[in-house]
Amino acid sequence: MGDLRFVVQLHRARRVHYDFRLEMGGVLASWAVPKGPSLDPKVRRAAFHVEDHPMEYVAFEGVIPAGTYGGGDVIVWDAGTWVPYKDEDPVAAVAGGELHIELYGEKLRGKFVIVRTRGDEWLLMHKRDEHAVEGFDPAALPLSVLSGRSSDEVKADPEFLWRSDLPAARAAIRLRGRVEDPQARGEAQAREEAQAREEAQARGEAQAREDQKAREDQRAREDQRAREEALAQLDGFGESGTWRVFGRELRITNLGKELFPGRGREAPVTKRELLRYTLEIAPAVVPYLAGRALNLHRYPNGAGTKGFWQKALPGHAPEWLPRWTEPSSGSDYLVVDEPAALVWAVNFGGLEWHPWTSRTERPERPSYALVDLDPGDDTSWDDLLVLARLHRTAFEHLGVAARAKVSGRRGIQIWVPIAEGPGFDETRAWVERLSRSVGAVVPELVSWAWEKAERGGRARLDFTQNAVNRTLIAPYSPRPAAGAPVSAPIDWDELDDPGLRPDGFTIRTIGARLAARGDLFAGVLEHTQKLPPLR
Numbered sequence: 001m002g003d004l005r006f007v008v009q010l011h012r013a014r015r016v017h018y019d020f021r022l023e024m025g026g027v028l029a030s031w032a033v034p035k036g037p038s039l040d041p042k043v044r045r046a047a048f049h050v051e052d053h054p055m056e057y058v059a060f061e062g063v064i065p066a067g068t069y070g071g072g073d074v075i076v077w078d079a080g081t082w083v084p085y086k087d088e089d090p091v092a093a094v095a096g097g098e099l100h101i102e103l104y105g106e107k108l109r110g111k112f113v114i115v116r117t118r119g120d121e122w123l124l125m126h127k128r129d130e131h132a133v134e135g136f137d138p139a140a141l142p143l144s145v146l147s148g149r150s151s152d153e154v155k156a157d158p159e160f161l162w163r164s165d166l167p168a169a170r171a172a173i174r175l176r177g178r179v180e181d182p183q184a185r186g187e188a189q190a191r192e193e194a195q196a197r198e199e200a201q202a203r204g205e206a207q208a209r210e211d212q213k214a215r216e217d218q219r220a221r222e223d224q225r226a227r228e229e230a231l232a233q234l235d236g237f238g239e240s241g242t243w244r245v246f247g248r249e250l251r252i253t254n255l256g257k258e259l260f261p262g263r264g265r266e267a268p269v270t271k272r273e274l275l276r277y278t279l280e281i282a283p284a285v286v287p288y289l290a291g292r293a294l295n296l297h298r299y300p301n302g303a304g305t306k307g308f309w310q311k312a313l314p315g316h317a318p319e320w321l322p323r324w325t326e327p328s329s330g331s332d333y334l335v336v337d338e339p340a341a342l343v344w345a346v347n348f349g350g351l352e353w354h355p356w357t358s359r360t361e362r363p364e365r366p367s368y369a370l371v372d373l374d375p376g377d378d379t380s381w382d383d384l385l386v387l388a389r390l391h392r393t394a395f396e397h398l399g400v401a402a403r404a405k406v407s408g409r410r411g412i413q414i415w416v417p418i419a420e421g422p423g424f425d426e427t428r429a430w431v432e433r434l435s436r437s438v439g440a441v442v443p444e445l446v447s448w449a450w451e452k453a454e455r456g457g458r459a460r461l462d463f464t465q466n467a468v469n470r471t472l473i474a475p476y477s478p479r480p481a482a483g484a485p486v487s488a489p490i491d492w493d494e495l496d497d498p499g500l501r502p503d504g505f506t507i508r509t510i511g512a513r514l515a516a517r518g519d520l521f522a523g524v525l526e527h528t529q530k531l532p533p534l535r
Contacts, residue, residue: 003081006103007058008037010142012151013072018138020047020124022082022101024090027052033124036077036138037108041128043136049120054168061146062160062175069164073155076146077138080105080212085291086361088419088528106145106215107138111337128322130247130338145215170197223283230279234272245279248320248340252347259302259351263483269507271347274478277507278346282339284514285353285476287525289342292355293324293333293363295471300349303480310350311469318344324360335360351478354471362420363468367527369427370465370472371402371414371435376447378457381410381502383445385495387459388412390438392492398532403524404495406502408479408487413472417524418531426531428466433534435461475521476514478507486510489521 007028009019018036021028031047038045058079064070086100087093093100097116103109110131114124126132142150147159161173174197230245237243240253252275260269299307312331313323321344322337336342336355345353357368371391375384388404391414395402402416418427439446439461447455465472473479473487481503488505505513 004083005055005058006080006082006105007076008078008105008108009060010036010075010077010144010151011070011072012074012155013064013070018077019050019074021053021058022090023055023058024094026055028055028057029091029094031114031122031124037112037124037126038138039108039110039126039131039133039136041126041132042134043125045124047114047122047124049116049122054171056168056171057162059146060160060162060172061144061154062158062162062172063155064162064164073151073158074162075144075149075151075154077141078105078107078145080108080215085111086359104216107141127337130340172197227279231276234276234279237272243275243343245343246282246338246340248338248344250340250344250347257302259299260478260480260484261304261482263506266483266508269484274346274351274484274507275343277478277484277511278343279339280511281476281507281514282342284519285342285474286336286339288474288521289336289353289355291337291359291361292335292357293326293360293469294336294345295354295356295469296334296345296348296350297352297354297480298349299351299480303351303482303484307351307480310348314348326363333360351480353474353477355474356469356471357466358424358468364423365420366422366424366427366466367418367420368524369416369418369431369531370463371416371431372462372465372472373412373414374460374462375410376452376455376457376459379410379445379459384410384412384459384502385500386442387438387445387461388414388495390441391435392495394434394438398534400532401523401526401529403489403521404492405475405487405489405521406500406504407473408477408485408503408505409481410502412502413487415472415521415524416531417527417529419528422531424467428463430531430534431463431466435463437534476510479503484508488513489519491520 004023006022011017011019018033020031020033020037030050030053032050033045033047035045059076061074061076063073081104082101084090084093084100085102090099099114102111110129111127112124113127114122116122158175161175163171163173233243237255239255243250243252255270255272257271258268259271259274262268296310297307298310299305311333313321313334321341322335323332324335325332334341334345357366357370358364359367373384373387400416402414404412404414407413445459447458447460449455475487475489477487479485479487484507485503486505486507488510494500
């Protein structure tokens with residue numbers, strides 16, 4: 001799904017309200033929000049579902065003639081793009097009465113949900129995330145993001161008039177500062193003005209795209225500046241300090257502690273360096289963690305000591321941390337819905353990050369099928385590459401999208417994104433059947449014994465990770481070994497690269513790779529495919 005556009009228009013008609021419009025299905029699904037959208041997660045705004053509007057209306061700013069539907073002045077109060085972060089089909093979600101969205105606008109950012117209460121009456125709410133602002137008042141930001149003008153200025157000297165009785169492609173009429181009734185003009189003049197819509201509409205949409213790109217570039221520069229400031233603050237601390245990072249304040253301690261032994265002649269990795277890495281990598285990692293319970297493998301005394309699993313949040317965890325209460329145990333799990341939550345986890349000693357394969361709203365329904373190529377004591381790296389290439393061939397033959405990553409230790413792991421539907425029993429059975437077919441090609445390399453001591457040193461194609469609360473390491477997560485290796489996404493073609501190693505990427509090198517090649521794992525974030533039947 002490509003970028004979808006949204007617009008919020010401040011509309012002074014018979015009553016002042018904000019028109020909240022989302023592109024879907026080729027039109028603008030629309031709600032009238034009397035008090036305007038809010039970034040305050042405590043606020044619930046009444047919204048009234050109205051008729052869809054044509055896409056040509058997305059950049060309209062001007063006046064609608066008095067006496068016609070919606071007569072009054074309109075400004076583009078906010079605009080940008082949006083994505084559905086929970087609903088595969090937003091049109092169906094609206095029909096079902098609940099839509100979850102994430103906005104990337106000039107004024108509105110972050111996660112929202114809009115829920116039908118009865119009939120055409122809905123509620124619009126902002127989720128509690130890093131973009132939440134308590135006490136947010138839309139009236140305090142009255143100017144257009146398109147022109148920088150106020151409603152009064154647009155009313156006094158409108159550039160466009162909207163004729164709802166004309167086809168959408170010709171409905172925006174350029175006025176050049178004059179408000180007249182087009183029906184009083186001659187037919188020839190009306191045709192000239194109609195042609196002048198089309199042209200103005202095209203220019204307006206092009207300008208809107210340029211403005212949106214400029215705003216996105218500006219936000220990127222601001223984000224980069226904030227990271228640089230946070231890095232400078234971190235480097236300026238002694239052994240501890242209160243760090244302002246990603247909009248949160250965290251008390252960080254023991255910054256000089258050596259958490260990972262050095263590799264070869266390299267210096268050991270300190271806690272300060274690991275926090276620096278987390279700051280830089282968090283924006284890339286959060287999409288794989290958001291909306292999922294997180295199991296932490298903690299090593300508070302460093303990777304050279306025995307670690308332990310931390311699943312439930314401790315009582316002293318700060319209130320702002322996103323969390324989910326697991327129904328059967330009543331325990332609160334960390335949910336990394338914002339980058340600062342990951343920084344907190346690392347400061348808490350979480351060296352390894354293990355997200356659940358299902359989302360918190362449907363924990364019994366996985367969104368990934370997992371293949372874990374677990375080497376035995378006698379499995380060489382070349383043997384493991386043979387198994388990985390056979391899986392690559394199998395996925396190509398089946399037409400299944402999957403992505404591989406080296407584990408950061410000795411193995412290779414493959415994630416297969418799937419649409420919500422099958423349960424863990426089904427995905428586990430599918431992976432087992434696939435891997436047994438692969439294993440049958442090279443039986444001398446594979447054992448299916450559960451106990452490692454019974455495998456004769458051979459590799460195990462582990463399908464058992466496909467279960468509730470069973471996890472594989474997240475992409476870009478460190479591993480507790482010398483040099484701080486990370487679990488790094490790879491291209492399938494890299495399985496043929498003689499220089500590839502399972503622990504070849506570290507927190508000191510993965511950033512340059514990510515900058516040069518992009519996120520090679522990003523394809524697994526599209527959960528639309530269904531697993532084909534295996535014969």
